[in-house]
Amino acid sequence: MPDQAGGSTATESRREELLRIAADLFASKGFRNTTVRDIADAAGILSGSLYHHFDSKESMVDELMRTFQAELFAAYDEILASSDDARTKLERAVRLSFDTIERRGAEVAIFQNEAATLGASERFGYLAERNRQSRDVWVTLLTEGVQSGALRPDLDITLTYRFIRDTVWVAVRWYRPGGPHTATQVADQYLTILLDGIAKGTPHA
Amino acid sequence: MPDQAGGSTATESRREELLRIAADLFASKGFRNTTVRDIADAAGILSGSLYHHFDSKESMVDELMRTFQAELFAAYDEILASSDDARTKLERAVRLSFDTIERRGAEVAIFQNEAATLGASERFGYLAERNRQSRDVWVTLLTEGVQSGALRPDLDITLTYRFIRDTVWVAVRWYRPGGPHTATQVADQYLTILLDGIAKGTPHA
DNA sequence: GTCTATATACTGATAGAC
DNA sequence: GTCTATCAGTATATAGAC
Numbered sequence: 001m002p003d004q005a006g007g008s009t010a011t012e013s014r015r016e017e018l019l020r021i022a023a024d025l026f027a028s029k030g031f032r033n034t035t036v037r038d039i040a041d042a043a044g045i046l047s048g049s050l051y052h053h054f055d056s057k058e059s060m061v062d063e064l065m066r067t068f069q070a071e072l073f074a075a076y077d078e079i080l081a082s083s084d085d086a087r088t089k090l091e092r093a094v095r096l097s098f099d100t101i102e103r104r105g106a107e108v109a110i111f112q113n114e115a116a117t118l119g120a121s122e123r124f125g126y127l128a129e130r131n132r133q134s135r136d137v138w139v140t141l142l143t144e145g146v147q148s149g150a151l152r153p154d155l156d157i158t159l160t161y162r163f164i165r166d167t168v169w170v171a172v173r174w175y176r177p178g179g180p181h182t183a184t185q186v187a188d189q190y191l192t193i194l195l196d197g198i199a200k201g202t203p204h205a
Numbered sequence: 206m207p208d209q210a211g212g213s214t215a216t217e218s219r220r221e222e223l224l225r226i227a228a229d230l231f232a233s234k235g236f237r238n239t240t241v242r243d244i245a246d247a248a249g250i251l252s253g254s255l256y257h258h259f260d261s262k263e264s265m266v267d268e269l270m271r272t273f274q275a276e277l278f279a280a281y282d283e284i285l286a287s288s289d290d291a292r293t294k295l296e297r298a299v300r301l302s303f304d305t306i307e308r309r310g311a312e313v314a315i316f317q318n319e320a321a322t323l324g325a326s327e328r329f330g331y332l333a334e335r336n337r338q339s340r341d342v343w344v345t346l347l348t349e350g351v352q353s354g355a356l357r358p359d360l361d362i363t364l365t366y367r368f369i370r371d372t373v374w375v376a377v378r379w380y381r382p383g384g385p386h387t388a389t390q391v392a393d394q395y396l397t398i399l400l401d402g403i404a405k406g407t408p409h410a
Numbered sequence: 411g412t413c414t415a416t417a418t419a420c421t422g423a424t425a426g427a428c
Numbered sequence: 429g430t431c432t433a434t435c436a437g438t439a440t441a442t443a444g445a446c
Binding site for chain 1: 234235237238292318321322350354355356357358360361364365367368371372375376378379386391394395398399400401402403404405
Binding site: 014045046048049052053 | 411412413414415
């Protein structure tokens with residue numbers, strides 16, 4: 001059977017090309033604000049031709065989100081399964097987020113902006129499930145951190161989880177790869193604030 | 206001239222009632238995803254009747270955003286003009302955000318979710334202007350904080366501003382008035398993390 | 411894999427009666 | 429202030445030719 005050199009690869013790459021064009025448009029204009037004609041125009045074809053590759057506009061965003069989430073959670077699993085200490089795991093999870101914003105900015109933006117709306121339909125129920133998984137990851141990391149003595153014992157785990165979850169992803173609104181900061185630099189600054197705060201002096205008294 | 210008891214007040218309150226219904230729908234479903242029929246249904250009237258009160262759907266969100274921004278920046282101005290010390294001003298600005306989420310959650314959500322899209326049209330150019338004003342407020346507060354010795358001198362002001370700006374508003378995604386936390390409690394926890402960090406021990410060494 | 415042509419439904423908005 | 433009726437524009441999606 002033909003594999004790498006066959007027609008299948010060319011078909012796949014065209015499909016992925018269209019998916020990438022759609023992702024960028026969904027991310028910048030919003031899913032509902034992006035028409036199939038917008039996508040087709042950007043790809044240099046007519047809107048009807050898109051349906052040779054995809055069932056519907058919804059299928060496109062579905063495929064984008066499934067692929068993205070699978071990749072992201074594989075990375076989370078690797079961190080959780082590692083033998084790093086609690087603080088290192090937390091730092092790695094934070095860095096993973098900023099790294100993901102750099103590599104998969106469109107998908108992050110789509111998930112952040114559309115998950116609530118898309119999640120209303122049954123087809124996207126897995127988005128809510130992924131949200132639960134994500135909460136478990138962060139709560140586990142924070143609990144480990146408190147138990148190991150790396151983090152302050154008086155933390156409200158739930159509120160802290162929400163702050164971290166929100167803040168590590170919201171940078172997708174302004175972060176641009178190739179801009180004045182690298183993802184690593186942003187992660188460094190964020191970790192400094194998150195771990196030690198912005199106040200001067202000796203806190204935690 | 207009839208004022209409080211006249212027909213004008215009744216007209217105004219109906220208008221505000223419709224505006225409130227629209228705000229809640231725009232906030233939960235998104236501006237583009239909300240049809241004029243949705244708004245009319247929720248108000249118990251037919252879509253055409255809405256146009257007796259408003260020129261267009263766009264006019265509704267425009268009025269919502271203008272009113273909201275005017276109110277918010279009046280509160281910022283009061284903090285800036287006060288004689289409080291730098292750290293108190295910063296704390297007040299943070300608390301103002303969470304308080305605004307509690308009192309004007311729909312408007313905050315609309316602004317957070319739609320400002321980028323709406324801002325593309327000239328009619329909503331003031332949203333970008335308000336964004337600039339907001340940046341000036343936070344940068345001023347942070348700079349004062351560093352100069353007065355209240356904040357760490359090694360802070361990257363621009364990055365710190367972005368983190369604070371994003372994080373004080375993003376809680377609108379999950380905060381619900383009447384839920385397990387008050388806005389004050391959330392602000393307390395957030396300020397603790399922001400000022401002193403989540404790590405145990407003596408940082409800033 | 412793309413185009414031509416078009417079905418079908420929805421959307422914001424209007425005009426005039428009540 | 430709301431309803432009836434409806435228009436014009438736009439949206440997703442389809443069928444079959446090339």
